[in-house]
Amino acid sequence: MPIDAAKAVAAEPRSAEIGWDHKDVQLYHLGLGAGVPATDPDELRYTLESRLHVLPSFATVAGAGMGVVGGLSAPGIDIDLAAVLHGGQSITLHRPLPVSGRAVSTSRVAAVYDKGKAAVLVLRSEAADAEGPLWTSDAQIFVRGEGGWGGDRGPSERLELPARAPDATVERPIREEQALLYRLSGDWNPLHADPEFAKLAGFDRPILHGLCSYGMTLKAAVDTLLDGDVTRVRAYRTRFAGIVFPGETLRIRMWRLEGGEGGAGGDGGAGGRIQITVTAVERDDAPVLADTVVDHS
Structure with missing residues (x-):
């Protein structure tokens, strides 16, 4: 079997030094529109x-996303x-991300689940600088055709949407060239740029990019419900439920909830939660992101 779950989880973590500056942050923000x-x-808070300031999801591309690359090449x-x-x-997030910095990113396979x-693969990356942990x-990486060895199926949590109207709904257009710009932050997969390669993939x-x-x-969510304050974000998770094409429009529905992890890594105070669902407007609200939650202070 190409995946040896026990060996992968037991392997020593891999560490690498990563760095970024304001140009990397600005390019990432521009790639998000x-x-x-x-x-x-x-908008100047993202571009000037x-x-x-640094949107916390920048953590997924800092150092060109080397944590995922390292995990896929693990023993x-x-x-x-x-x-x-x-x-x-x-x-x-353990604290707000600096506009520029250097950190050590440590990656490992945290878990391997058998979905039949x-x-x-759960690929975990932890980054820390001289002042301590950052993020x-x-x-969660699906590998088709590699299950069936009788291992732990792992969690399969699905969130029910609140039985009321969203507290906010916004639409965000995806520019025709947006994937070409976003890939400059480190994800060079030709699936997002080359029409011939995309056809081979179906x-x-x-x-x-899903991470876009x-x-x-x-x-x-930050701009609409958190007063534009990126430092209030404590944790953010999603499940990629479907694809979206450049030129389409994201419909983002948001609900304010009580609770969450607002104190994690922050001031220890009470926090809140935003539940989100994202669909593609032009394809009859086809799902894009599901089980999406922002925990905040």
Whole structure:
């Protein structure tokens, strides 16, 4: 079997030094569609170095996302990358991310689950700088055709949507060239740029990166329900439920909930939670992101 679950989980973590500066942060924000309107003070917080703050989902691309790459090359993992799908993503923030910095990113396979027709790898990356922990990031990676060895199936939590109207609904257009810009932050998969490669993967044209939708959704939640304050985000997770194409529009529905992990890594105070669902407007609200939660202070 190409995946040796016990060997993968027992393997020594891999560490690498990563670094970023304001240009990396600005490029990431622009790849999410920030900067429209260009002179809007709220957008300048994402695009102008003298006012810059860092959206917490930047953690998924800092150091070009080396944590996931390291996990897929861990001992006990020998898989065909064409069989790999990004199933879900979560990040926990231990403190606000600096505009520039250097950190040590440590990656490991935290778990391997047997879903029958697929295996799920939980690839965990933890980053820390001289002042201490910055973030913990978990990527849930589906590997088609690699299940069936009788292992633990793992969690399968699904969130019911609140039985009331959303507290906010916003729509965010995806520019035609947005995937081409977003990939400059480190995800060079040709699926998001090359029409011929996309056809080989079963799509009639390139699709948007799931992590781009993930970042766009967090930005919408921060701007709409958290007063534009990125430092209030404590944790953020989603399940990738479907694809979206450049040129389409994300419909982002948000509900305010009580509770959450607002004190995690922060001031220890009470926090709140935002539950979100994301769909593609032009395809009759086809699902894009599900089981999506932002915990905040």
